[in-house]
Amino acid sequence: MTLTRxxxxxxxxxxxxxxxxxxxxxxxxxxxLSVLALIWVIVAQGQNLIQGFTGYVSIAQAGxxxxxxxxxxxxxLNFGLPVWLTIxxxxxxxxxxxxxxxxxxxxxxxxxxxxxxxxxxxxIFIVLLNLTDVTNGEAGLMGIPKPGAGRDGAIDFADRxxxxxxxxxAATGVTALAALIVNSRLGRVLVAIRQNETLVGAAGLAxxxxxxxxxxxxxxxxxxxxxxxxxxxxFINPEIFTIAQSMDAVLAVILGGSGTITGPIIGAFAIVFxxxxxxxxxxxxxxxxxxxLILATIFMPRGIVGLASDALGLxxxxxxx
Amino acid sequence: xxxxxxxxAGLAAAVLAASTSLAGAAEKELLVGVSDxxxxxxxxxGVPQARAVELxxxxxxxxxxxxxxEDTYKITxxxxxxxxxxxxxxxxxxxxxxRDGARFLLGFCCSGATGAVASxxxxxxxxxxxxxxxxxxITTRGIDNLVRTRPPADYTGAAAGTFVASKGHKRVAVIGxxxxxxxxxxxxxxxxxxxKGGGEIVTREAFxxxxxDMTPQLTKIRALEPDALLVVGYxxxxxxxxxxxxxxxxxxxxxxxxxxxxxxxxxxxxxEQMEGxxxxxxxxxxxQSTGETGRAYHENxxxxxxxxxSPSSPYAYDQLYALRDAILKAGTAEDAAAxxxxxxxxxxxxxxxxxxIPIDGRMFDENGQAYTTNGAFQWQDGQWVFVQELPSVAEDxxxxxxxxxx
Numbered sequence: 001m002t003l004t005r006x007x008x009x010x011x012x013x014x015x016x017x018x019x020x021x022x023x024x025x026x027x028x029x030x031x032x033l034s035v036l037a038l039i040w041v042i043v044a045q046g047q048n049l050i051q052g053f054t055g056y057v058s059i060a061q062a063g064x065x066x067x068x069x070x071x072x073x074x075x076x077l078n079f080g081l082p083v084w085l086t087i088x089x090x091x092x093x094x095x096x097x098x099x100x101x102x103x104x105x106x107x108x109x110x111x112x113x114x115x116x117x118x119x120x121x122x123x124i125f126i127v128l129l130n131l132t133d134v135t136n137g138e139a140g141l142m143g144i145p146k147p148g149a150g151r152d153g154a155i156d157f158a159d160r161x162x163x164x165x166x167x168x169x170a171a172t173g174v175t176a177l178a179a180l181i182v183n184s185r186l187g188r189v190l191v192a193i194r195q196n197e198t199l200v201g202a203a204g205l206a207x208x209x210x211x212x213x214x215x216x217x218x219x220x221x222x223x224x225x226x227x228x229x230x231x232x233x234x235f236i237n238p239e240i241f242t243i244a245q246s247m248d249a250v251l252a253v254i255l256g257g258s259g260t261i262t263g264p265i266i267g268a269f270a271i272v273f274x275x276x277x278x279x280x281x282x283x284x285x286x287x288x289x290x291x292x293l294i295l296a297t298i299f300m301p302r303g304i305v306g307l308a309s310d311a312l313g314l315x316x317x318x319x320x321x
Numbered sequence: 322x323x324x325x326x327x328x329x330a331g332l333a334a335a336v337l338a339a340s341t342s343l344a345g346a347a348e349k350e351l352l353v354g355v356s357d358x359x360x361x362x363x364x365x366x367g368v369p370q371a372r373a374v375e376l377x378x379x380x381x382x383x384x385x386x387x388x389x390x391e392d393t394y395k396i397t398x399x400x401x402x403x404x405x406x407x408x409x410x411x412x413x414x415x416x417x418x419x420r421d422g423a424r425f426l427l428g429f430c431c432s433g434a435t436g437a438v439a440s441x442x443x444x445x446x447x448x449x450x451x452x453x454x455x456x457x458x459i460t461t462r463g464i465d466n467l468v469r470t471r472p473p474a475d476y477t478g479a480a481a482g483t484f485v486a487s488k489g490h491k492r493v494a495v496i497g498x499x500x501x502x503x504x505x506x507x508x509x510x511x512x513x514x515x516x517k518g519g520g521e522i523v524t525r526e527a528f529x530x531x532x533x534d535m536t537p538q539l540t541k542i543r544a545l546e547p548d549a550l551l552v553v554g555y556x557x558x559x560x561x562x563x564x565x566x567x568x569x570x571x572x573x574x575x576x577x578x579x580x581x582x583x584x585x586x587x588x589x590x591x592x593e594q595m596e597g598x599x600x601x602x603x604x605x606x607x608x609q610s611t612g613e614t615g616r617a618y619h620e621n622x623x624x625x626x627x628x629x630x631s632p633s634s635p636y637a638y639d640q641l642y643a644l645r646d647a648i649l650k651a652g653t654a655e656d657a658a659a660x661x662x663x664x665x666x667x668x669x670x671x672x673x674x675x676x677x678i679p680i681d682g683r684m685f686d687e688n689g690q691a692y693t694t695n696g697a698f699q700w701q702d703g704q705w706v707f708v709q710e711l712p713s714v715a716e717d718x719x720x721x722x723x724x725x726x727x
Contacts, residue, residue, distance in 0.1 A: 029418075
């Protein structure tokens, strides 16, 4: 996973592409979807740390998004704290919850870990739904302010293009952080845990500490994404943070390419844009979407990135002949 | 000769005027976007609403469209499924606004999804008309370009509480979708008025939207020996409660807040098991409670779609006629802000099916909220029968709504 010159050029090309993307979008609806996709890039990069690199499938990312989203919204609405500050506090609150949840959860492995995290997501959802005095229950929180000084300020974050660049900066930062982690000694230990956890223990490393680190960081990413989502949509309710959305995070990693840095970026855009493009199929769209996902999981185990890499290799071989 | 010339010149002038008029007249498209729950559990409200808009649009088009000066607007309805999900609703509406160019948004059966759209709609050059979504906060924020045809849940809940107390019940057990805020709001208002009448709520049992077995909650309720049962929730789970209450031998009067049609209930519960059930809700469509307009709506809807309309579906039907009148009053279909202002000044459209109580002669109050009377409906011999109006004062509630902050 070392950052080669080729990889660096690829990331740069993706970044440049994303920077100029708004200039090519004439219909603002697609800009809206792009903002959502970039928020999902942040979630997916976190999911990739625990799922793709460490080999533990967590089905709690939407719950962590919810903690971040409600954290920032409630701190702002109830205590009048500045939006920028609450956005930065949100991942820290999420980290605390992840620490409490992760410590016992990571004692179990494989499918059991997935089930425990799934239950954790359900608990978060039920709390958000029933703690009506704080969360306003199913009706949710409306009027969550945008960052900055509003429409009269120097930068208008109510403008979608401006918000797009804000989330692009955030997604780039998070992706760079993820790349930094996986290219460090820490990242190599995470991969080692995925490949043979017993061996890691035998080498004298406390695997649980590394797993907990990956779990907490992935939750922080999700909490950060949730905060950005809350201020973008100006509305949140528990419905948005259900297991279905956690599954989207899992799928983004599988579809894009598990254990790669580019994969979650591609996967995040796929899970946001694909269901929208399939709307032409009306009520069959979710069936088609499901079918695509099943086929992709069976026939593209390394995701879109793996497929592209294979195709590129094949092309090179043909050209070399 | 002179006379012939005069007649000829007159005829020529008339033909010329007519042809000039025809050349100037233009038929334009007025795109109306609908965002509603077309699939999923909330589709029992969303699908009839979307169809109601379609029906109204067809009627307006058949009557010549909306004539503004020399232009005639024919309505095209574009519907998207928001599955009653906030993110889906935001996406649907963004698409309608940004991609399809719709400026008038109708539908919105469910509060969560509606709240999500309401949170950003004030920044858009568009008008939003909300139908069946009953959560109070949708109109407490005083959003200039949003109006709602259905009254909030607590407005009806309070009237229902007074009504049940007047029936002499002292101990009422509640079972409902209490995680859904507008049902909880209905029950809170119900309790407030019921307690004033000397009663008490002995328990509040909850069920989820997808729950179908409510026997544990009903068994507990039976042990508490209440005088009556109050069922609040979406049609299907409520129908299961009514069925299972009979199966468990819970022989107490049953009251509810569901807005389900006979057809929707009979998919789950038999007519005999429903006998005597009360539905305490805004005076929505039933053949007994409505006038000529409502009966025509019922007939046309059934003929057009092959199923009966649900009682709450006319909230969406009335939206389209309110929109038409507002466009006519504003004199423009291009200036959404002018249409939004005109909506606030509008009397109740003559085609409206629901029985609205005008506030100062207007359909919508200063919050953009419309009010209907509240009614007590009872299931008798396989159908809902309108029995009486419930006590409720729209002006008082409107003042209260204005006093609620956000």
